[in-house]
Structures are given as C-alpha cells and as structure tokens.
Amino acid sequence: MDLELLSELSVPNHTKILLLVIDGLGGVPNESGRSELEQADIQHLDRLAQESMCGLTVPVAPGVTPGSGPGHLALFGYDPLRYTVGRGVLEALGIDFDLQPQDLAARGNFCTVDNAGRITDRRAGRIATDRTVPLCEMLRTIGLPGVQVFVEPVRDHRFLLVLRGEGLSDRLTETDPQREGVTPLPVRATAPEAEPTAKLLNEFVSQAAKLLASHEPANMLTLRGLAKRPPMPSMPEACKLRAAAIAAYPMYRGLAKLVGMTVLPTGATFADELQTLKEHWQEFDFFFIHFKKADAAGEDGDFQAKMRALEEVDGSIDDLHALQPEVMMVAGDHSTPAVVAGHSWHPVPFLLHARKFVRLDDTEGFNERACAHGTLGTFPAKEALSLAMAHAGRLTKFGA
Amino acid sequence: MDLELLSELSVPNHTKILLLVIDGLGGVPNESGRSELEQADIQHLDRLAQESMCGLTVPVAPGVTPGSGPGHLALFGYDPLRYTVGRGVLEALGIDFDLQPQDLAARGNFCTVDNAGRITDRRAGRIATDRTVPLCEMLRTIGLPGVQVFVEPVRDHRFLLVLRGEGLSDRLTETDPQREGVTPLPVRATAPEAEPTAKLLNEFVSQAAKLLASHEPANMLTLRGLAKRPPMPSMPEACKLRAAAIAAYPMYRGLAKLVGMTVLPTGATFADELQTLKEHWQEFDFFFIHFKKADAAGEDGDFQAKMRALEEVDGSIDDLHALQPEVMMVAGDHSTPAVVAGHSWHPVPFLLHARKFVRLDDTEGFNERACAHGTLGTFPAKEALSLAMAHAGRLTKFGA
Numbered sequence: 001m002d003l004e005l006l007s008e009l010s011v012p013n014h015t016k017i018l019l020l021v022i023d024g025l026g027g028v029p030n031e032s033g034r035s036e037l038e039q040a041d042i043q044h045l046d047r048l049a050q051e052s053m054c055g056l057t058v059p060v061a062p063g064v065t066p067g068s069g070p071g072h073l074a075l076f077g078y079d080p081l082r083y084t085v086g087r088g089v090l091e092a093l094g095i096d097f098d099l100q101p102q103d104l105a106a107r108g109n110f111c112t113v114d115n116a117g118r119i120t121d122r123r124a125g126r127i128a129t130d131r132t133v134p135l136c137e138m139l140r141t142i143g144l145p146g147v148q149v150f151v152e153p154v155r156d157h158r159f160l161l162v163l164r165g166e167g168l169s170d171r172l173t174e175t176d177p178q179r180e181g182v183t184p185l186p187v188r189a190t191a192p193e194a195e196p197t198a199k200l201l202n203e204f205v206s207q208a209a210k211l212l213a214s215h216e217p218a219n220m221l222t223l224r225g226l227a228k229r230p231p232m233p234s235m236p237e238a239c240k241l242r243a244a245a246i247a248a249y250p251m252y253r254g255l256a257k258l259v260g261m262t263v264l265p266t267g268a269t270f271a272d273e274l275q276t277l278k279e280h281w282q283e284f285d286f287f288f289i290h291f292k293k294a295d296a297a298g299e300d301g302d303f304q305a306k307m308r309a310l311e312e313v314d315g316s317i318d319d320l321h322a323l324q325p326e327v328m329m330v331a332g333d334h335s336t337p338a339v340v341a342g343h344s345w346h347p348v349p350f351l352l353h354a355r356k357f358v359r360l361d362d363t364e365g366f367n368e369r370a371c372a373h374g375t376l377g378t379f380p381a382k383e384a385l386s387l388a389m390a391h392a393g394r395l396t397k398f399g400a
Numbered sequence: 401m402d403l404e405l406l407s408e409l410s411v412p413n414h415t416k417i418l419l420l421v422i423d424g425l426g427g428v429p430n431e432s433g434r435s436e437l438e439q440a441d442i443q444h445l446d447r448l449a450q451e452s453m454c455g456l457t458v459p460v461a462p463g464v465t466p467g468s469g470p471g472h473l474a475l476f477g478y479d480p481l482r483y484t485v486g487r488g489v490l491e492a493l494g495i496d497f498d499l500q501p502q503d504l505a506a507r508g509n510f511c512t513v514d515n516a517g518r519i520t521d522r523r524a525g526r527i528a529t530d531r532t533v534p535l536c537e538m539l540r541t542i543g544l545p546g547v548q549v550f551v552e553p554v555r556d557h558r559f560l561l562v563l564r565g566e567g568l569s570d571r572l573t574e575t576d577p578q579r580e581g582v583t584p585l586p587v588r589a590t591a592p593e594a595e596p597t598a599k600l601l602n603e604f605v606s607q608a609a610k611l612l613a614s615h616e617p618a619n620m621l622t623l624r625g626l627a628k629r630p631p632m633p634s635m636p637e638a639c640k641l642r643a644a645a646i647a648a649y650p651m652y653r654g655l656a657k658l659v660g661m662t663v664l665p666t667g668a669t670f671a672d673e674l675q676t677l678k679e680h681w682q683e684f685d686f687f688f689i690h691f692k693k694a695d696a697a698g699e700d701g702d703f704q705a706k707m708r709a710l711e712e713v714d715g716s717i718d719d720l721h722a723l724q725p726e727v728m729m730v731a732g733d734h735s736t737p738a739v740v741a742g743h744s745w746h747p748v749p750f751l752l753h754a755r756k757f758v759r760l761d762d763t764e765g766f767n768e769r770a771c772a773h774g775t776l777g778t779f780p781a782k783e784a785l786s787l788a789m790a791h792a793g794r795l796t797k798f799g800a
C-alpha cells in the first residue's frame with residue numbers, strides 16, 4: 001500500500017518494530033553453485049528464518065538494479081519510482097550536510113580543460129581529497145546575488161555545491177557533457193521558473209573557471225544532478241510511531257532523515273550501532289539499523305569477504321532478538337552479488353519475525369533459494385513496512 | 401486486469417462459472433502449529449485442491465485487513481482501492497434497503513447527551529432493537545424541503561438514514577465526535593456543491609434532537625459514513641454473462657446488487673442457498689454463493705467452531721462439483737483466523753477447478769501452507785475473475 005493509505009489505516013500502539021538492513025544482502029552462486037548466504041556459516045539467521053515468515057523482496061521492479069537511495073526508500077515504505085532523490089541531494093546526505101527544503105544541491109567534479117576550454121580529463125586525474133579541500137575553500141569566496149553558497153569536499157575530485165535562498169528551482173540541465181574533447185555545457189532551465197537559478201549557476205561556473213585557471217589538473221569543474229529535496233510524506237507521521245535510525249555511514253543517516261526519522265549519533269562500527277540501539281530501545285517504536293560491510297565486499301567482488309561480513313552480522317542476531325521487538329525484519333536494500341561486483345536487480349532475501357499471528361513456512365535457512373519458497377513469496381520491498389505494521393497491531397481495517 | 405480491459409476482451413459463451421465464497425476462509429495456526437483448515441476434516445476440499453490450480457489471494461494489499469465490502473468487490477473483479485463503498489451505503493445494503501443512485505445514506509447511532517448537549521454515552525446504553533424501532537418511526541415524521549426521508553432500524557442503537565432527492569452530495573463530514581464529553585459536530589460540506597445537503601442534514605438533526613429530548617437514554621443521535629452509491633461498472637455487462645448471487649445475509653446480497661448481479665431470493669441456511677443454486681442453474685452463467693459461518697466462528701475466536709464450519713461447507717463440495725460448471729472457484733473474501741478473533745490481512749487460500757487447460761500443481765490439500773506453493777502463487781484477489789473467465793473460454797486475445 002502507499003503511504004497515504006498507510007497513514008489512513010495506521011493506529012498508535014506500544015509495540016516495537018526493528019528493521020535490520022544488511023546492505024547488498026542478496027547474492028548469486030559462484031562456480032560452486034551456492035551463493036554467499038548459502039556458503040556462509042549463518043546459523044543464527046538460519047534459525048531465525050525457521051521461526052519467521054520468509055520471502056524475497058523486489059526493491060524497485062523486476063530487472064531494475066537500485067542505487068542505495070531507492071533500495072532504502074522502498075524498505076521505508078516509499079514507492080521508489082514515485083519518490084526519486086536527485087544525485088545532488090544524495091551527495092549532500094552522504095556527507096551529513098544539513099540540506100534545507102529550499103536548498104539546491106549539485107554534485108561537482110573537478111576536471112581538466114585545455115586552452116580552448118575542451119575537457120581533457122573529466123576527473124582531473126582523480127586528485128586526492130586533500131587537494132580538493134583547499135580548492136573548495138577557494139570556491140566558497142564566490143558571491144552570488146541573493147543566495148548563500150556552500151562548497152564542500154566529498155572525496156577525490158568530487159565536491160558538493162549547495163545554493164541556499166528563496167525561489168531556487170531544480171528544473172535544470174547538467175554541465176557535464178559526459179565525454180572529453182568538448183567544452184562543458186551551460187546550465188539550461190527546462191522550465192521558465194528555473195531561469196534565474198540557471199543564471200546564478202552559470203555565474204558561479206564562470207567565476208569558478210577564473211579562480212581555478214591556474215590549478216591544473218583541476219582547472220575547471222562540472223555540475224551534475226542538480227536537485228532539491230523532494231517533497232515526501234513523513235514516515236513516522238504516516239505510521240504514527242517514533243522512528244530512529246542507527247547507521248555509521250552518512251548516506252544512510254541522510255536517507256533516514258529525509259523520511260523524517262530521528263537519526264541517533266553512533267560510532268563507526270556495527271558494534272557501536274548495536275550499543276546505540278540498546279541505549280535508546282525505550283525511546284522509540286521503530287528502529288532502522290544498518291550493516292554496511294556485506295555491500296562493500298560484494299562491490300569488491302570478494303566472495304569470501306562477503307561471506308565473512310554475513311557471518312559478522314549473523315553474530316549479532318541473538319542480541320537483536322533478545323531485545324524482543326514485536327516485529328523484527330531482516331532485509332537488504334538490494335543484492336550485491338560478489339560475482340557481479342556491484343549492485344544487481346536480483347530479489348533480496350527477507351524475513352519477518354513476529355510474536356503473533358504468524359504462518360510459519362518450511363524455510364530451512366536464510367538464503368535466496370530457501371526464501372524463494374517462503375510464505376511471503378516474492379513481493380515489492382515497499383510492502384514490507386505494511387506487513388510489519390500489521391503484525392505489530394498498528395493497522396486498522398480497510399472498509400466496512 | 402481491470403474491468404475496462406475485461407470488458408474489451410470478454411466474449412459470450414455457454415460456459416458456467418461458480419464462485420463459492422467461504423467468508424473469513426483463511427486462518428493462522430494455533431498453539432498446535434496447524435491452522436483451522438489444516439486441522440479440519442475437509443476431505444472433499446482437499447481432493448478438489450488436488451484436481452485444481454491453487455494459490456493465495458491478497459484481498460486489498462499486503463498487510464491490509466479488509467472489511468466485507470472490499471473483500472467481496474475484489475473477488476467480483478473490482479480494484480477495492482479504486483471502488484470504495486461508504487459505511488452508510490453498506491448499512492443500507494445490510495438491511496436490504498433498496499438504495500437508489502441519487503440517494504444519500506448515513507449510519508445513525510442513538511446516543512445520550514446531558515443538559516448541556518454533551519455526549520455521555522455514544523451508544524445510548526446499546527438500547528435493544530425493539531426500542532429503536534418506534535424511535536425510527538418518530539424520526540420519519542421529520543419533513544425536509546425537496547427530499548424524501550427514510551429512517552430504518554438496523555440493530556441495537558443503530559439505524560439507517562436515507563435522503564432521496566436530486567442534487568444530494570456526499571462530500572460531508574460526520575457528526576460523531578468519536579468521544580464523550582463533547583457535543584455532536586455539525587455536518588460540514590467538504591466541497592461547495594455539498595452545502596445544500598449539509599444544510600438539510602443539520603436541519604434533520606435539529607428537528608430530531610427536539611423529538612428525542614424526552615427519550616433518554618436515546619435523547620440524541622449522530623450520523624456517520626455519509627455516502628452515496630459509488631459509480632461502478634456492471635460486472636455482468638463487463639463479463640458479458642448473466643450473473644446471479646445467492647446469499648442468506650443481506651450485506652452480501654447488497655454488494656452483489658451493487659455490481660449488477662441478479663440477487664436470487666433464498667432461505668436462511670446454506671442448504672437453502674444450495675437448493676436455490678440448483679433450481680436456477682440453467683438460467684445464469686455465473687453464480688456467487690456465500691457461506692457465512694466460517695467468518696462468524698473466526699470472529700468469535702472459536703477455533704473448533706471454525707473447523708466445524710469448514711467441515712460443514714466441505715460437505716457441500718461434491719454437490720457443487722456435480723453441477724459440472726466449466727469453472728469452479730473456492731475463495732475467501734479475507735482471512736478471519738480464530739487466533740485473531742477478527743478479520744486479518746493474511747492471504748487467503750484459493751482454488752480454481754476447470755475442465756480444460758489446467759496446469760495441476762502438487763497441492764495436497766486446501767490450506768494456507770499448501771496453497772502458498774500452488775501454481776497460481778500469491779496474487780491480488782481482483783485477478784481471480786479474469787482467470788476464471790479465461791478458463792471458461794470467455795476471453796479473447798489481447799493485441800494482434
């Protein structure tokens with residue numbers, strides 16, 4: 001169901017819902033014929049699956065490989081095809097930048113241009129972050145009429161540009177021509193109301209070009225993913241619950257903040273996250289806790305490392321279970337099979353453990369093959385929250 | 401598919417489709433680990449399942465607990481999120497009131513107010529129906545300009561109010577403040593065209609208050625669920641067949657009438673319904689026959705009674721099968737697990753028996769666990785009718 005309907009049907013309760021997101025959870029068999037989950041020693045997850053309802057989630061649509069944004073938004077109850085978050089906004093979230101609703105954010109890339117202004121290296125030789133920092137400080141000196149300018153280093157040749165002011169629009173084209181040998185493009189408005197914003201951005205680029213001229217290889221920049229925060233209903237309001245997010249990585253904190261969750265300060269490791277969860281257990285009704293390593297190992301194409309990451313998170317399952325939430329979900333935002341060495345479109349193992357009203361299936365373990373036969377079937381990830389809400393006694397009847 | 405597409409693709413034929421709705425069919429295991437269907441002796445349904453295609457239906461959406469209205473509309477081919485039937489209309493259907501398309505219906509509650517007009521009991525001490533009857537007769541004497549007024553007792557403190565006239569709108573708020581200690585609210589128009597209707601209703605309430613003043617505890621009333629019949633395509637027209645409904649309970653007769661079925665007069669028991677079915681077998685192409693007891697037992701939280709109800713309907717399966725419809729479906733409008741003691745969101749066992757073109761699965765019995773592995777999978781209940789139409793040779797090809 002969509003969040004509007006959820007908002008209509010949700011009722012307050014004292015029950016707790018815990019959502020563990022294992023980033024990049026799903027896998028694909030390697031030459032052995034078995035996937036990371038099938039080969040890893042994940043006895044706690046396997047046992048939990050036997051006491052749960054299992055299935056596979058489709059993050060966006062069959063065949064669609066999701067980025068981190070849509071993958072998480074779906075698990076937070078949003079239709080990821082309806083609520084799209086621009087790259088500029090994700091970049092801001094990724095560095096914990098406190099993006100305001102009126103802000104316009106862009107992902108910036110330093111690049112190299114020749115004497116004729118043609119791009120010779122779209123990534124400025126991937127200069128190190130410590131070279132990007134002073135360049136960003138320099139660009140902050142650029143003044144634009146009526147708006148505040150923020151320029152923040154991200155990593156390597158990447159930075160974040162934010163304009164803050166009234167009436168900014170994101171109906172704009174990008175300046176990166178996506179190839180070398182040509183000059184960067186001007187920003188163009190794709191709607192009349194964006195003309196003033198396009199003018200401001202082109203003025204920024206023009207002043208930046210002068211400031212950067214002597215800083216080869218970073219003697220120019222491009223702007224991509226010009227975007228404002230999309231208007232989104234608040235997940236905690238729609239669900240009538242207090243929701244907290246615990247994530248060591250800023251991107252996931254940012255996504256949680258975007259949907260209205262309270263982001264709890266935590267440390268850099270999953271053990272820190274668990275500690276934070278325990279400390280705040282009494283204060284919230286819904287907890288999103290994020291485990292990153294499985295995705296990182298999958299991205300690296302490291303089958304063994306992904307198995308070890310899964311075994312690490314498996315070691316925390318009993319701790320999570322011991323908190324006795326009325327509903328506990330173990331989910332992934334998408335698959336990151338080591339054999340793909342990247343995100344993929346494959347449906348993602350999912351389990352929902354509830355104290356009451358459960359139809360157990362015969363699932364013997366927590367993996368792709370077993371979950372495919374689970375009682376929940378293969379279903380859109382955006383429906384997971386509704387199921388959890390139902391099992392937590394937080395939804396009333398639809399229609400008389 | 402939706403009814404518009406069904407209407408495009410449907411072709412006449414001489415085949416018959418029988419839909420048996422076992423109200424509240426789906427269950428959840430009790431402490432024994434097995435559900436009502438798994439524990440009941442339903443050998444005829446089990447055998448039929450072995451010769452059928454099985455699956456689980458999702459009445460509205462994952463996690464959504466449907467009322468009787470949406471649960472049935474889905475099985476009649478309607479998207480229950482698109483075609484919503486207001487409470488006032490359902491109340492009218494529930495007492496066999498002949499609601500016209502221009503009528504405005506409301507559910508009325510007698511209530512008790514103190515000297516300052518504040519509600520002290522929203523249900524007027526749940527006065528018995530025989531006390532409500534003369535109060536309704538009294539309220540019928542209220543005259544309103546340009547409209548006819550109907551006031552019909554329902555049960556206990558509940559009654560039905562219907563205004564009949566031109567130009568009535570249901571874009572209105574309710575008068576029940578949903579709590580005690582405050583006065584009833586006025587009816588307010590939520591759209592300009594509803595202003596005159598709001599005025600009529602407030603006039604009705606004002607006159608009613610004077611008439612009821614001396615009839616404590618029923619010295620006031622509230623109005624809820626103000627609604628007109630929603631515009632709906634006709635199911636028999638869309639499907640190009642003659643459709644009959646056989647149901648002992650008025651609510652289900654009303655829902656069938658709403659979608660354009662012919663409602664056959666029948667008796668109070670399921671045996672009466674079966675007799676009616678046999679008598680009219682030659683006259684129609686589609687039959688909806690309704691079995692109520694499973695839902696009632698589930699609502700009561702009586703696991704044993706629900707098993708007995710399922711065994712009772714099981715005893716009629718051979719009789720139904722003997723009529724040799726080209727397609728026979730056994731479905732539920734929703735689950736009513738005894739352990740929930742109410743409607744629930746759990747998917748509902750479903751079987752489709754057809755004479756031709758069947759892909760049998762290995763389903764060994766008719767229950768939640770077995771049907772989860774059926775060849776039809778877990779699918780939206782609104783698609784059941786299309787499947788039946790296809791197997792009845794009543795749908796032509798889509799596209800060239």
